[in-house]
Amino acid sequence: MAVTVSIPTILRTHTGGEKAVEAKGGTVAEVIDDLESRHSGIKDRLITNGSLHRFVNIYVDDEDVRFAGGLEAPVQESSTLTILPAVAGGMR
Amino acid sequence: MAASTNVRSVGWATYPVRVLVIRADLVDEIVAHARRDHPDEACGVIAGSEGADRPERFVPMLNAARSPTFYEFDSGDLLRLYRDLDSRGEVPVVIYHSHTATEAYPSRTDVSYAAEPDAHYVLVSTREQDTHELRSYRIVDGVVTEEQVEVVETYMFAHTGADDVPDNV
Numbered sequence: 157m158a159v160t161v162s163i164p165t166i167l168r169t170h171t172g173g174e175k176a177v178e179a180k181g182g183t184v185a186e187v188i189d190d191l192e193s194r195h196s197g198i199k200d201r202l203i204t205n206g207s208l209h210r211f212v213n214i215y216v217d218d219e220d221v222r223f224a225g226g227l228e229a230p231v232q233e234s235s236t237l238t239i240l241p242a243v244a245g246g247m248r
Numbered sequence: 249m250a251a252s253t254n255v256r257s258v259g260w261a262t263y264p265v266r267v268l269v270i271r272a273d274l275v276d277e278i279v280a281h282a283r284r285d286h287p288d289e290a291c292g293v294i295a296g297s298e299g300a301d302r303p304e305r306f307v308p309m310l311n312a313a314r315s316p317t318f319y320e321f322d323s324g325d326l327l328r329l330y331r332d333l334d335s336r337g338e339v340p341v342v343i344y345h346s347h348t349a350t351e352a353y354p355s356r357t358d359v360s361y362a363a364e365p366d367a368h369y370v371l372v373s374t375r376e377q378d379t380h381e382l383r384s385y386r387i388v389d390g391v392v393t394e395e396q397v398e399v400v401e402t403y404m405f406a407h408t409g410a411d412d413v414p415d416n417v
Contacts, residue, residue, distance in 0.1 A: 165339075166363045211361055213323050220323045240326055241363030243309075246289050246318035247347045247355050 185227040266395035282346035289319040296341035344370040362387035
């Protein structure tokens with residue numbers, strides 16, 4: 157069974173415009189590696205030096221993976237993995 | 249998004265001009281939110297139907313940073329917001345925030361975080377008590393392009409979208 161990955165607008169250049177794609181893996185890191193194998197370049201947009209880019213949020217179902225084991229967070233079959241760019245900024 | 253580029257006639261020349269067309273009541277909501285949260289930065293979105301480039305639904309967000317120099321949507325709020333937008337067939341047409349001590353121009357932080365190439369990034373400065381400065385930008389691949397802001401009473405007669413469809417207000 158595959159995981160559904162929801163792709164934000166800014167990364168849809170890597171998925172041929174698709175809003176959601178299927179991927180396989182038992183952890184977030186494995187799902188991202190599987191994504192990369194078919195949507196080249198997407199991994200670099202998510203991971204820097206082995207950790208999740210600070211501008212990106214990844215959720216397994218309703219859980220932000222930063223609070224659930226990071227890239228090693230387990231992904232169940234038929235889970236939805238949602239990628240969203242952080243909305244942040246400011247004068248600083 | 250093609251709808252974001254209007255063709256204007258100026259003299260002999262016809263050329264595309266970037267413009268945000270926005271209802272006056274939505275501008276008032278942004279300014280009121282920014283004033284309410286001053287001196288902290290306020291933030292939120294104005295949602296609209298995907299592809300229409302027309303801001304319709306005001307969605308103020310909590311600044312999880314509660315800071316005069318930084319804003320950030322809470323990560324749980326962000327997920328709920330995008331799910332809600334998806335279920336309504338909407339996108340964040342406008343992403344707004346306030347600067348409370350500086351001008352309404354995107355900071356380096358704003359540019360580094362900006363990740364919605366189709367959104368209008370609206371900044372409002374509340375550094376003056378009696379007046380505000382509201383400006384709009386596109387931020388794509390780290391490049392900031394200011395655009396005109398056209399404030400209208402209704403989209404009925406505005407330049408984007410269909411003219412024969414009345415507003416739902």
